[in-house]
Amino acid sequence: MSSLISQTFRARLQHIFKLGTSRTSVKEEARRIRVVNIVSFATGILVAVYGIAFHLLLHSLLILIPAVFVFCPAFFCMIWLNSRGYFNASRIGLQAIFILIILYYGAILGRVTEVQLLAVFLMSVALLVSRPQEKAQRIICVSMPIICLVALEFNYYFHIVEPLPLSAQTQNMYRWMVMPVVLFLNYLAISLYQRNIMDLLRVLRSRNTALVRSRNEVLDQRMQLAKYSEELEDLVHDRTMALQTANDAKTRFISELSHEIRNPLNAILGISELLTDALGQPDSEARIREMARNLHATSHNILELVNSVLELSKIEAGKTDEVKMSDFSLREWLHNAVNIYQSIASKKSVFIHLEIDSRFPEMIIGDKLMLGQVVNNLLSNSIKFTPAGKNIRVRCFHNLRNMFIQVCDEGRGIAAQQLNAIFKPFEQGDSDVYREFGGSGLGLAIAKRKVELMGGSIEVSSQQGEGTNFLIALPLQVSTENGPQAAGELPLLPAGAKVVVMDDNAIDHTIMKHFLARIGIAQAGFAKNGLEGIELARQMQPDVILMDLHMPVMSGRETFFNLRQEELLKHIPIVAVSSDAFKEQEQEYIAMGMDGYIRKPVEIRVLHGVLEKLLYRAPNAARGAQSHAC
Structure with a gap:
């Protein structure tokens, strides 16, 4: 039972001594905090015990009240300051309390206080708790006890403060009671110094061991580096040859890709010129239809080629759908x-x-x-x-x-x-x-x-x-769903719906106007840039806005944020129509708040599906067909 009590008491003491050390990661700073806590705790207890003992001996409140109600709480306050992280205030406060004790008890008790030994202890503590780089603070803390001793001698000589009248027997008893306290405090300072030196030696031995180990590791690393250097030379040579081979293959690919793109482009340009010449000539309808079919097929070829390049780059980047x-x-x-x-x-x-x-x-x-x-x-x-x-x-x-x-x-x-x-x-x-x-x-x-x-x-x-x-x-996974409905013309969208198209390309305007008319959208406005588009949207109050992302004057991104900031326009669904073909770009604009994304070249079925979804969803859509709205 006594062993358990002893262990519990030691654990509580260690907890008190370590208060505040968890607030710093610097080992030396933690040591100084611990020294302040130990000295404050020990002297606080001693001041309280000896204050009561001297009061019983002398029957003077001038000894009891400062010891029990001033100096003892002040020492414990230094531990509290450390626990709150006020380390400098705690160190300076500890020095100040000791100075006040020396001056006060040295004045009222006279020469029997043995303040010289207490001053030596105080100088030792000052060196223990101060940082080496704090030279000015160290000098001040070491000088103060000396100044206190001089001041007390001056007081003894001129009798500025009269000490308490003590009999010879009381003085001897007091001296024998004070001397063990002062010797204990000096022993405490010496033991703390000794522990500091042992910690320093331990650190030096550890660093020396680490230095030897590091030197051996450096030698091993040099040997490994020499070996790796030889292997690296061979690897670099192999990789260089592989890179050269891949580069040659990609160079051939780029050359042939250019050839493949130029062929259909040449056909498109030639057919376009033939179409221009054929217009207005008699019996040109059959030839125009044939050339239009060829133009569509050639355009389909070049689109497939571009899609293949984009798809391959996505696969090689590890972004397969x-x-x-x-x-x-x-x-x-x-x-x-x-x-x-x-x-x-x-x-x-x-x-x-x-x-x-x-x-x-x-x-x-x-x-x-x-x-x-x-x-x-x-x-x-x-x-x-x-x-x-x-x-x-x-x-x-x-x-x-x-x-x-x-x-x-x-x-x-x-x-x-x-x-x-x-x-x-x-x-x-x-x-x-x-x-x-x-x-x-x-x-x-x-x-x-x-x-x-x-x-x-x-x-x-x-x-x-x-x-x-x-x-x-x-x-093979067989579905239990019923067979598909017969495919036919796309159903017309609400006749009263309004659409604003923002695109700087006049040909895209023509294509989009034709597509919108085919799916039943007769009220469509067209703008060449974002600034014109915003003004047009204010006038028309459309049900949906189709917007290119790359426009002059005001880009699609700027236009989108301006539309979302206007009270009368922020509710209108906005669909991006762009040649940006990567999935990441689509996801970026959807995350930004776009209501849909259509890639160019626009397919009429895709356009119909997006508009159908938005028109029947929007509360202000399809003004001419409210019976179909949700």
């Missing part, structure tokens, strides 16, 4: 895809035949967008390599677990040694073939990665002179 499953009719979807590419293939008199197993499920579950990227790339690739008068066959069939889409062409085929390279980006096989037929060499690389992302595989077989066969295998 997630698979988004939905219910759809693969049968209907393939019919639409083949119809689109048949118009492109018609330029070369190439025919696409679609064969779908009659037992194929009406509705399946899959990522329609990602599957479209795969099939579009394969069809585009097959059209390029299939000569006039030949055929492309698209077959769709399934077994219990997988569905298969097969694209077979009657082109010139691929050499066996090149089959492994056609799915790699920047590896285009026979560059002369690609020069002749076109192609960027990206479509198959993207198709392979998309198929694998959907959990499937893609295989190729080919025989030169006879054609190439691509086979896509994907997991």
Whole structure:
């Protein structure tokens, strides 16, 4: 029991001595705080005990009241200051209390107080609790006890303050009572110095050990560095060769990409000029229709090329889209895809035949967008390599677990040694073939990665002179949804709806005006920049604003924030219409507060879907058709 009490008492003392040390991470500062706490606690107890003892001996309140009610609380107040983080105030306060004790008791008790030994203790404490760089403070703290002793001697000589009358026996008893206290305090100072020196030696030994260990580690590191240097030279050489190879491949790719872009651009420019010449000439309608079809097909080619480059850069940056499953009719979807590419293939008199197993499920579950990227790339690739008068066959069939889409062409085929390279980006096989037929060499690389992302595989077989066969295998998930409704014209939007279009491109104005008219929007206003657009919006009070992001005078971002700050306009839905094709850019503008995002070139079905959603959602939309509003 006594052992437990002793341990508890020591733990409480250690807690008192460490008050305030947790407020600093500097070990030396923590040591000084601990010294102040120890000295304050010890002298506070001693002052209270000896104040009571001397009062019982002399029966004088001049000794009892200052000791118990002034000096003792003052010492404990220094510990409290440390606990609150006032370290400098605590150190200076401790010195001041000792100075007052020396002056006060030295004056009222006379020479029997042995203040000389107390002054020595005070100078020791001053050196313990002061920082080495605080030279002025150290000098002042060491000088004050000396000044106090001189002042007391001056008082003894001139009798300015008369000491209490003490008998010889009382003086001797008082001297013997004071001497142990003063000796204990000096012993405390010496022990604190000794502990400080031991801590310093311990630190020095630790640093010396660390220095030796560090020197050995440096020697080891030098040996390892020499070894790494040799390995690095070999690695740099290998990486340089690999980089040079990749750079050469990308240089070829950029050259061929430029060639591929210039070809359709040249066709677009030529057809545009032919259309201009044909206008107004007799019997020009059939030729204009044919040229318009060619222009659409050529534009579709260049759009696919740009999309392929963007898709590849996204995949290589590790930002591949997630698979988004939905219910759809693969049968209907393939019919639409083949119809689109048949118009492109018609330029070369190439025919696409679609064969779908009659037992194929009406509705399946899959990522329609990602599957479209795969099939579009394969069809585009097959059209390029299939000569006039030949055929492309698209077959769709399934077994219990997988569905298969097969694209077979009657082109010139691929050499066996090149089959492994056609799915790699920047590896285009026979560059002369690609020069002749076109192609960027990206479509198959993207198709392979998309198929694998959907959990499937893609295989190729080919025989030169006879054609190439691509086979896509994907997991089959049959949907329980009903079959799709027959596709027809897009439903008209509310006739009373108003739309403001902000775009600096006059051609985009013409295209957007045509699209809006086709889906039933007759009240449309057009502005060439954000400043004009805001003024037009004030006049029209539209239901939706379609806004390009890159405009002169006031950019799309500035225009958006200005619209959101106007009380009469801030409720109007704003849709960004931009050529910025990356998903991150779309997410940035949606996070900014845009109500929708449409990529250029604008597709009429996408435009219809966005407007339909916003017009039937907005409270002020479709003024002419309130019965359809939510």
